[in-house]
Structure formats: structure tokens, C-alpha cells
Amino acid sequence: MTTSKNPNPDLPDTATGTVEPKEERFWHAGGLDPMPIRKLPDAPPSVHLIGPTVFLVALGVGMGESYMWPRLVLLFGPEIRWLFLIGVTLQAVVMLEMARYAMATGESIFTGAARVFKPLMWFFFVTALLVYIWPGHLSAGASAFEQVTGIPWTVTAITGLILVGVVFSLAKVIYNFLEGLLSILIGCLVVGTAVIASLVGTWGDLTSTLGGMFAFGYFPAEAFSPAWFPVIVGSIAFAGPSGMQQMWYTLHLRESGAGMGAHIPKIRGLAHAGEQEAIPARGFMFDTDDPNEMAKWKGWRRWVTFDALLLFWGVTMLVTISFTVLAQSAARQNPDLVNLLRDGEREVALQAMSQSFSSVGIPALGGVFLGFIALIGLNATLGLFDSFSRGQADMTYNFVPGAKRFRLSHLYAFFLWAVIIFGICILLFGPADGPAAILDVLAFLSTFAMGSYCVVLLLVNNRMLPKPIRPKLWTNLVIGFGAVFYLGMLFYSLIRFGVVLD
Numbered sequence: 377m378t379t380s381k382n383p384n385p386d387l388p389d390t391a392t393g394t395v396e397p398k399e400e401r402f403w404h405a406g407g408l409d410p411m412p413i414r415k416l417p418d419a420p421p422s423v424h425l426i427g428p429t430v431f432l433v434a435l436g437v438g439m440g441e442s443y444m445w446p447r448l449v450l451l452f453g454p455e456i457r458w459l460f461l462i463g464v465t466l467q468a469v470v471m472l473e474m475a476r477y478a479m480a481t482g483e484s485i486f487t488g489a490a491r492v493f494k495p496l497m498w499f500f501f502v503t504a505l506l507v508y509i510w511p512g513h514l515s516a517g518a519s520a521f522e523q524v525t526g527i528p529w530t531v532t533a534i535t536g537l538i539l540v541g542v543v544f545s546l547a548k549v550i551y552n553f554l555e556g557l558l559s560i561l562i563g564c565l566v567v568g569t570a571v572i573a574s575l576v577g578t579w580g581d582l583t584s585t586l587g588g589m590f591a592f593g594y595f596p597a598e599a600f601s602p603a604w605f606p607v608i609v610g611s612i613a614f615a616g617p618s619g620m621q622q623m624w625y626t627l628h629l630r631e632s633g634a635g636m637g638a639h640i641p642k643i644r645g646l647a648h649a650g651e652q653e654a655i656p657a658r659g660f661m662f663d664t665d666d667p668n669e670m671a672k673w674k675g676w677r678r679w680v681t682f683d684a685l686l687l688f689w690g691v692t693m694l695v696t697i698s699f700t701v702l703a704q705s706a707a708r709q710n711p712d713l714v715n716l717l718r719d720g721e722r723e724v725a726l727q728a729m730s731q732s733f734s735s736v737g738i739p740a741l742g743g744v745f746l747g748f749i750a751l752i753g754l755n756a757t758l759g760l761f762d763s764f765s766r767g768q769a770d771m772t773y774n775f776v777p778g779a780k781r782f783r784l785s786h787l788y789a790f791f792l793w794a795v796i797i798f799g800i801c802i803l804l805f806g807p808a809d810g811p812a813a814i815l816d817v818l819a820f821l822s823t824f825a826m827g828s829y830c831v832v833l834l835l836v837n838n839r840m841l842p843k844p845i846r847p848k849l850w851t852n853l854v855i856g857f858g859a860v861f862y863l864g865m866l867f868y869s870l871i872r873f874g875v876v877l878d
Contacts, residue, residue: 403661405840406491411481416662417638419675422682428628429683430558432471432617433691444611445696446703450714451604452596454588454704459608460696461589463615466861468689469854470622473833473847475680478626479635480673480845483659485626485829486771488836494775496832500620501771503825507619508764511537511799517753520746523727530803536754537803540761541796545789550643554762555632561755566691569698569748577701585700602873609823609865616692619822623829624763627770635676636660643766644785655773655784664844673845702745706731765792827863830855 402410448456477488490497511533518532547553599608613619630637639660662669707714709731734742769787772779779787833855837847847855 401663403842407494408487408491409658411659411661413663414636414639414660416636416669416672416676417633419672419679422675422678428555428625428632428634429471429687430555430562432621432625432688433558433562444607444614446700448608448611449585449588449700450703450707452599453594454584454700455591455594456596456599456608457585457588457700458590458592458594459612460615462861463612464689464692466854466858467616467622468684469851470830470833470858471625471684471688472680473837473851473855474622474626475629475634475684476677476845476847477833477836477841478629478637479676479680480841481659481661482630482636482638482640483626484630484767484770485623485832485836486767487659487774488840489832490775491840492832492835496835497771497775499828500623500825501768504620504764504767507822507825508760509795509798511757511803514753514757514799515803517750517757520749520753523730524743524746524750533803534800536757537796537799540757541793544762544765544792547644550762550788552642554758558755558758561751562691565748565751565755566695568744569695569702572745573698573701576705578705581701581704582697584704585697606869606873609869612865613823613826613862616688619825620767620829621760621763622826624767627763627766629680631766634680635673636662643769643788657774661842664842670844761792761795764795765789823862823866827859827861827866830859830862834859 401413403413404410445457445460474485477483477485481488486497486500489500514536515529515533518529518536521527521532522529543553544550598604617625629635630640631642636659639656641655662673664670664673730742730745765788768791769784772787772791773782773784834852838852
């Protein structure tokens with residue numbers, strides 16, 4: 377730790393009655409303002425039910441788990457799932473490393489990137505604008521809702537966009553409201569799909585699904601084709617939260633008060649923007665030379681490790697197992713399903729799984745399944761729109777000259793309603809040909825962003841943090857593998873087949 381004089385926090389001298397400047401210590405990291413040393417809060421119990429990971433689960437349990445990977449199993453067999461295991465496990469490690477910086481400093485990973493090299497942060501600012509302004513997940517969910525109710529998907533999607541904006545604007549503290557809502561919705565999704573999968577699937581479906589995760593190295597010749605290799609690349613990127621969603625997780629950790637995030641005020645809704653506390657220009661650091669502080673740090677690491685292994689990895693794995701069992705059941709009932717998928721009939725997979733739900737003797741369950749797909753779209757939209765607005769507002773507030781004239785709540789509302797209005801315009805007048813095409817636009821840059829943030833993680837955690845809390849060698853090797861894995865597969869697909877992902 378480095379020390380310097382700070383004339384602001386003064387203490388009276390008990391002997392003379394005069395005020396002497398208090399010596400305050402700082403942690404200097406990169407080219408931004410140094411971080412004052414503060415006390416690390418006590419860690420909560422490691423075992424818990426909900427927390428900031430609910431946002432990653434909401435973002436991660438989407439079209440990858442419910443559609444992309446079941447489709448690959450039908451085409452190539454359950455053995456292809458070893459790639460899903462690698463993808464979701466890698467993301468669990470990434471989640472722990474994102475949490476390392478956010479909990480140690482109270483800063484987002486975007487600020488950490490700016491401490492290394494400001495253009496790195498602006499790269500992600502621009503990437504978010506290119507990737508996450510497309511209402512893809514909500515459109516796909518609205519399409520499923522149309523099959524249940526007959527209401528045109530565009531009407532449902534536009535109504536959903538407006539509803540999201542109104543709800544977020546009226547919430548007093550956005551994080552608290554959204555964490556509770558997503559916990560309920562995800563609980564319904566996880567339990568409901570697991571129950572229905574147990575009714576329509578067989579033990580053979582389950583054992584082949586589980587066993588396929590350990591068929592390491594299996595890669596059929598057809599998977600190397602121009603038609604399917606880009607699909608596999610995209611599916612690996614969508615094994616859990618894709619693109620920048622792991623980076624936004626650092627903002628949700630801060631909002632939850634995890635670690636040094638307890639020293640940063642929470643963002644309020646637009647209706648309560650006048651109550652927004654002042655946001656400090658930089659984060660804080662704890663004394664890594666103090667054994668008591670390090671003991672508390674280890675408690676926080678146990679807390680977030682529980683989140684990563686059980687709530688994130690476990691729930692994501694459970695949902696994709698349920699949907700894969702459903703897909704195999706659907707293939708038995710509809711022998712033409714695989715051929716239709718090979719011919720590019722992408723919507724038939726969800727329809728066939730809906731029919732599989734109905735096969736237990738209760739026709740209404742087919743509608744329940746489509747309702748689950750609509751719920752996935754709603755979950756992802758709530759998480760994405762909040763995360764996008766939170767991330768863009770954070771970077772704007774801290775790094776755009778003059779932005780501090782506005783409250784952070786105002787900037788959040790600006791980006792939220794901007795993305796909503798853009799989404800409505802795309803749904804009404806955009807070039808996309810239906811929900812599937814919009815989802816493709818959403819997916820386009822995800823793999824590149826993921827490989828890039830692995831590189832940023834290595835730089836930030838190994839250069840901006842004190843040595844006692846930097847990652848271990850094995851962790852750096854895993855994150856380095858992630859960078860090579862994502863970027864290598866992306867550029868191989870681009871050079872070999874002329875496409876990125878699908």
C-alpha cells in the first residue's frame with residue numbers, strides 16, 4: 377500500500393485542541409485517481425438463495441440452453457454436449473474473476489479496463505451499442521407467445537418493451553426490485569421445465585444427455601461444414617451468458633453491496649432520481665496487509681464461489697438438461713424433425729418440443745412450454761436492458777466530460793428509453809425478417825467480446841490489484857485459454873468459412 381496526505385479528513389488533537397491532518401492511505405492503480413483505503417464489510421454466509429448471480433442466470437438461461445444446444449444434440453448426438461460443459465465451466469471461472477476486481481474495489485470492470493488503457497473501455501462501450509440494442513430475446517419470446525394466444529408477436533414485443541421501461545422508471549431502487557422479480561421468474565422456469573421433462577422424457581434420454589458431457593474430443597465430420605461449424609461457435613458463446621453480460625455482472629455485484637461495493641450508492645429509478653446519492657469518482661481498496669481484512673476477503677470469495685458453482689453453473693446446467701431431454705422426446709414423436717432442422721427450419725424445434733409437452737396427456741401443457749419460452753425472452757430482456765443501461769451510464773458518468781452535471785439515474789433512464797425506442801423502431805420498420813433474424817443480429821459480436829474480455833481480465837486483475845489478492849497461476853491459465861478458445865474459434869470460422877457465427 378502507498379500512503380499520502382489527505383487534507384480533507386481532519387481529526388482534533390486531544391492535547392492541544394488543534395486539528396491535525398489525518399494521514400490517509402491510497403492504492404494507486406493505472407492512470408486514474410487512486411483508491412482510498414477503507415474497511416471491507418463482513419462477508420455474508422456462503423450458503424444463500426438469491427444474489428447478484430440471478431442476473432447472470434436470467435441472461436444465461438436463454439436461447440442457447442432452450443434451443444441452440446438441444447438442436448445440436450438432435451443433429452449430432454448428445455456427445456456434442458462436451459463443448460457445452462467446457463463453455464459453461466469456463467464462464468463460471470470468468471464470473472469468479474470478474475467478481476475479484478469488482479468486490480476488491482467497488483468499481484466495474486469497465487473502470488478497471490480504463491485504468492489499464494482507456495481505449496479498451498471505449499471498445500466495450502461501442503460494442504454494447506452494436507450488439508445489445510437489438511430486441512432479439514424479447515422478439516423470440518413474443519413469437520412463442522403468439523403461438524399460444526394468437527396475438528401478433530410485434531404487438532407483444534412492443535408492449536413488453538414499454539412495460540420494461542415504465543417498471544424500471546418507477547422502481548425506487550432498481551436493483552432490489554429486479555433481483556426479487558427475476559428470482560421468482562427463474563424459479564418458475566427451472567422447476568417447471570424440470571417437472572415436465574421428467575414426465576415426457578425417459579431414463580435413456582437423461583443418461584445420454586449426462587454422458588454426452590464427457591465425450592471429450594467428439595466432433596463429427598459434418599460439424600466442420602460451413603453450414604454447422606459457425607453454429608457450434610455461436611452455441612459455445614451462448615453456453616451461459618454471452619457477450620458482455622459477464623462484464624455487466626460487476627455492476628450488479630456493486631449494486632448488491634458485495635465487498636467494497638458497499639461504499640458505492642445504488643442507482644434509483646427515474647421517478648426517484650432526486651434521492652440519488654453522489655457517486656464517487658473512483659472505487660476503494662481495503663488493506664491487504666491486515667490479516668483481519670484478508671480473512672473477510674476470503675469470506676467474500678467463498679460467498680461468490682458458492683454463487684458461481686451452484687447458482688450459476690448448477691442452474692444453467694439443470695435447465696439445458698431439461699430442454700435437451702425434451703428435444704430428444706420430441707424427435708421420437710416427430711421423425712422428420714431432424715431433417716427439418718438440417719434444412720434450416722429453425723422454428724420447428726420449439727413447436728416439436730411443445731408437442732412433446734402435450735404428449736403426457738394434457739394438451740394445455742404444449743401452451744405451457746411456449747409460455748416458458750416467452751418467459752425466457754422476458755427474463756433475458758429485463759436483464760439485458762437493465763445491464764446495458766447500467767453499463768453505458770456508468771462509463772458515460774465517469775469518463776464523458778460534463779456528464780457529472782446529470783445524476784446517474786438520469787443517464788440510466790436515457791440509455792434505457794433510447795434502447796426501447798430503437799427496439800420499437802426496429803420491430804416496426806427494421807430490415808429484420810422476423811424474430812429469428814433479429815436474434816441473429818443480437819448474437820453477431822458476442823464471441824469476439826468474450827475473447828476480448830478474457831484478455832482484459834488478465835490485464836486488470838494482474839496489474840491493477842495488490843499482489844495478495846491477485847489470481848493464482850491456474851486461474852490465469854484458464855482465462856488465457858478462454859481468450860484463445862473464443863477468439864481462435866471465431867477467426868477460424870471467419871477465415872475458413874467466411875462467416876462468424878449463427
